[in-house]
Amino acid sequence: MNVEDQNLARYFEIARSARRCAVLTGAGVSAESGVPTFRGEEGLWKHFRAEELATPEAFARNPELVREWYEFRRSLISEIEPNEGHRALADAESVFETFTLITQNIDGLHARAGSTNVIELHGNIHGDRCNHCGRIRQDDEGLTCPCGGPFRPDVVWFGEQLPQEAIERAHAATVSADLFFSIGTSTQVFPAAQLPYVAADSGAFVVEVNPEETPFTRHADLSVRGPSGEWLPRRSTSSRRRARWPRGEASRIGR
Ligand code: NAD
DSSP states (O other): OOHHHHHHHHHHHHHHHOOEEEEEEOTHHHHTTTOOOSSSGGGOBTTBOHHHHSSHHHHHHOHHHHHHHHHHHHHHHHTOOOOHHHHHHHHHTTTSSEEEEEEOOOSOHHHHHTOOSEEETTEEEEEEEETTTOOBOOTTOOSBOTTSOBEEEEEOOTTSOOOHHHHHHHHHHHHHOSEEEEESOOSOSTTGGGHHHHHHHTTOEEEEEOSSOOTTGGGOSEEEOSOHHHHTTOOOOOSTTOOSSSOOOGGGSOO
8 A cells, every 4th residue: 555545544534534624715616616726827817926016015006906806706706606616615514523714715606506614714806895994885886985985895805814713714714623624725825824724733634725736745644636526426336445425436536
């Protein structure tokens, strides 16, 4: 048995008995639905990189441009559907005693797929809030809040703090997990990217699912090289090596 086989065997053993599972997802989970990731080539918009638009400085400099980019992304997202990866993650809620889905995605697709326990670390693209007082914009309001501040997308931009309550809940779920998945994230945007490391340090068995290698890959207990929408939903007919979730079969996983 090589190292990978040993890790795979351990994964099946742990997945069968794990009680507390936590998952961190990133843009890659939605890629198969047609939402561009930030770091892929299709992540460019009008020659701007996301890092040049999703910042408080960009909004202060040119709010129209930033709003136009978000309108473009909203229209894109409104036309797409959750994929099999999102649905498999929604299924997992009924498998474990506790299951926490922590996402960096702002597209709302996990909830649309049926997940109920979702921590949206970076907010949700479908809302707006006041840049000064934080009040959520109502449908019949314009671009300016009654307090005088400009409304902006209700998301966390590069260089901004994550909502304290969200990061605390995510951290608590991560340190108590016995099984942790890092799925479709480049593990380059902190502090979310810290969570797989925290899970590993806290003793969880950590599985990474990503077609590409990431800075976290060498720390993962099991690294699955493949698209989440294909790997997560796989069902096994083999009772001998069946994990409770994902119900993958050893011979078909990541190799
Ligand atoms: P990222 O763009 O940095 O990385 C995406 C990762 O997904 C890459 O490692 C890539 O190899 C992997 N990937 C691509 N296709 C995949 C697939 N089919 N299955 C599994 N993995 C796949 O994204 P990130 O790590 O989430 O971090 C960047 C920031 O991007 C976050 O702040 C997030 O809020 C934001 N973002 C969100 C969305 C969204 O809501 N859908 C889209 C783009 C960016």
